Amino acid sequence: MSLRSKASLLLPPILTISLLMGISAGCVSATPETTPTPTWPSQTPEGEPSKGSPDAPVTIIEYTEFQCPFCARFVQETLPLIEENYIATGKVRLIFRSFPVHEQAVVAAGAAICAQEGDRFWEMHDTLFAQQEEWSGNQDFMVLFEGYAQDIGLDTEEFTSCLNAGEWLDKVKRDFETGVEAGVEGTPSFFINDQVIVGAYPFEEFQRVIEEELSK
Numbered sequence: 001m002s003l004r005s006k007a008s009l010l011l012p013p014i015l016t017i018s019l020l021m022g023i024s025a026g027c028v029s030a031t032p033e034t035t036p037t038p039t040w041p042s043q044t045p046e047g048e049p050s051k052g053s054p055d056a057p058v059t060i061i062e063y064t065e066f067q068c069p070f071c072a073r074f075v076q077e078t079l080p081l082i083e084e085n086y087i088a089t090g091k092v093r094l095i096f097r098s099f100p101v102h103e104q105a106v107v108a109a110g111a112a113i114c115a116q117e118g119d120r121f122w123e124m125h126d127t128l129f130a131q132q133e134e135w136s137g138n139q140d141f142m143v144l145f146e147g148y149a150q151d152i153g154l155d156t157e158e159f160t161s162c163l164n165a166g167e168w169l170d171k172v173k174r175d176f177e178t179g180v181e182a183g184v185e186g187t188p189s190f191f192i193n194d195q196v197i198v199g200a201y202p203f204e205e206f207q208r209v210i211e212e213e214l215s216k
Contacts, residue, residue: 027068027187042121044095047171049112049121051083052093058086058213060094061191063179066112067105067136070200071188072129081203086210096125097175099187104141107163109172111145114162115154123152 044050060082064071079094086092098109108128115124127148128135135141142163149159162168182191190197190206193213197205 027065027070042119043116049096049116049125050093051122052087053090054093056087056091056093058092058193058210060092061097062094063097063099063175063182063184063187063189065098065100065102065105065187066108066128067100067102067132068187069132072132074188074200075126075129078200078203078206082206082210085207091214092210096121097179098172099176099179099184099189100172101187104136106169106172107141108135108145109175110163110166110168111149111159113168113171114159115149115152117162118154118158120149120152120154124148124154127152 040051040053042049042051044054064074082092082094087094098112100106100109112121112124112128115121131144131148135144138144145163146156146160150156179189186198188198188200192206192209195209195213197209
């Protein structure tokens with residue numbers, strides 16, 4: 001079964017869940033190169049990609065989609081400032097979850113998971129967002145993904161084998177269903193301790209909420 005076929009099998013359940021929950025899934029518009037952080041674990045004990053100290057007083061759970069331009073805006077404009085001011089200082093931990101609603105985004109999420117197996121999740125994460133305009137809507141996106149894997153130092157044979165195996169679909173579906181249960185209606189969505197931000201808002205909005213949580 002081709003990757004496109006596997007992605008198509010996942011999309012109907014995802015969209016059905018959205019409809020049942022009354023969701024109009026998609027990117028949420030708002031006005032809002034990541035820097036290295038100290039050597040904390042790059043994933044949670046449950047295997048979710050993460051940045052920052054496990055003991056950070058503030059946790060941000062991010063639901064995002066690699067094909068969403070507003071998600072790319074957050075990664076390029078806002079996340080570097082959150083990393084510099086809060087993640088690198090041990091005050092915030094960021095946990096990544098996929099919430100794909102487009103077919104290519106489903107496979108892109110799989111590419112990130114396969115990169116995670118080679119301890120290159122965040123490198124693939126950054127590349128997919130940085131090159132979003134190149135691969136999104138491109139029929140040869142799989143060839144591009146393989147090139148990205150090579151560029152970030154992955155074994156391309158293992159990476160391609162992982163994508164073809166399709167075991168990553170269960171993880172993507174689990175992330176999506178967790179988001180639906182949490183009330184996610186679009187990307188990017190952020191749960192900052194008990195507060196919610198929906199959209200690619202500028203750093204100042206995240207700073208306001210983070211400071212509120214730190215002051216508690």
